[in-house]
Amino acid sequence: MRALALVFTGPIVCGALWRTARRAESASRLRRLTPRARWHLPARARVLLARALADAEVDVEPEAAVELWGVALVALALLTSSIAPALVPFAALAVIVGGPVALRVARARRERRFAAALPRALEQVAAELRGGGTVGEAVERLARTDSPVARDLRRVVGRIRLGLGSSDALAAWPLEHATPGTRAAAGALAVATTMGGRSADALDGLAASLRHRLDAEAEARALSAQARLSAVIVGVAPLGYVVFAGVVDPTSVAALVGTGVGRVCLVLGLGCEALAALWIRRILGSEA
Numbered sequence: 001m002r003a004l005a006l007v008f009t010g011p012i013v014c015g016a017l018w019r020t021a022r023r024a025e026s027a028s029r030l031r032r033l034t035p036r037a038r039w040h041l042p043a044r045a046r047v048l049l050a051r052a053l054a055d056a057e058v059d060v061e062p063e064a065a066v067e068l069w070g071v072a073l074v075a076l077a078l079l080t081s082s083i084a085p086a087l088v089p090f091a092a093l094a095v096i097v098g099g100p101v102a103l104r105v106a107r108a109r110r111e112r113r114f115a116a117a118l119p120r121a122l123e124q125v126a127a128e129l130r131g132g133g134t135v136g137e138a139v140e141r142l143a144r145t146d147s148p149v150a151r152d153l154r155r156v157v158g159r160i161r162l163g164l165g166s167s168d169a170l171a172a173w174p175l176e177h178a179t180p181g182t183r184a185a186a187g188a189l190a191v192a193t194t195m196g197g198r199s200a201d202a203l204d205g206l207a208a209s210l211r212h213r214l215d216a217e218a219e220a221r222a223l224s225a226q227a228r229l230s231a232v233i234v235g236v237a238p239l240g241y242v243v244f245a246g247v248v249d250p251t252s253v254a255a256l257v258g259t260g261v262g263r264v265c266l267v268l269g270l271g272c273e274a275l276a277a278l279w280i281r282r283i284l285g286s287e288a
Helices: 002-033 043-055 062-083 085-130 135-143 150-161 166-171 180-223 225-248 250-258 260-287
Strands: none
Touching: 043 062, 043 085, 062 085, 085 135, 085 180, 085 225, 085 250, 135 150, 135 166, 135 180, 150 166, 166 180, 180 225, 225 250, 225 260, 250 260
16 A cells, blocks of 8 residues: 555655746746846935945946945954954954945045046147137047046036136036145136137146146155154054054953953053044145
8 A cells, every 4th residue: 555655645645746846946036137136325325325335446337345344344354353353453443444445545645646637638628729729629539548537527528518618618627636736727728728729828827836736745745755654653653562462462462452451551542543634644645
């Protein structure tokens, strides 16, 4: 009887399993063909992060940037825990603070490249005007290059193609990229749209003035380089000593993060570090 039951129920069970496998395979194919619903940051946070990434010329979606940031945090935490578990909070803090700092540094470098390329762009517009061209043609030609100014000029060209006048399209440029050089360049180009080739000398003069300003800023940075390096060394030295102590003698760092007195000292020390960094930054800014 048992053999007879297996004969009759075996094909039924096999058929049911086969149909279940086919449905599972179809569902798996459907999931592969359907794009995954990606998580999204809150609207305001996404806008702010997207703007920071664009200013730093990082071609990554905000959600992808946060994911990479999280992966870096986890990887460094695991690596630190294998060397000195007491240093895990410091490693996590370094990654958390390092992301915004890296974006800020990248943005500063981009701004310096933009400021250095702006006089050359004005000279190219002046040369175009002397050759009988127009400001619109010169701006469109510059927008097709790989110059640091091209990204802003592409937006200007886009507004012109949508029907906005050249002067109005240039007037919106300083609102998108608020720097003194941009404001002066946009105003000069807006005036040049009506004056034509007669404004070529004025554009060359503005380019020379911007270059003189860049030379003065570069000289100020060179004169303050020693002070800035000293500030970095003085600020990083205590943190470097904590890392060194954690690797050599993990119990000392464990006392720092594992006891109430140690935590108070840690918070006070980090607070003093932050205040000193802000103070030195203010001093160097006033000297520049």
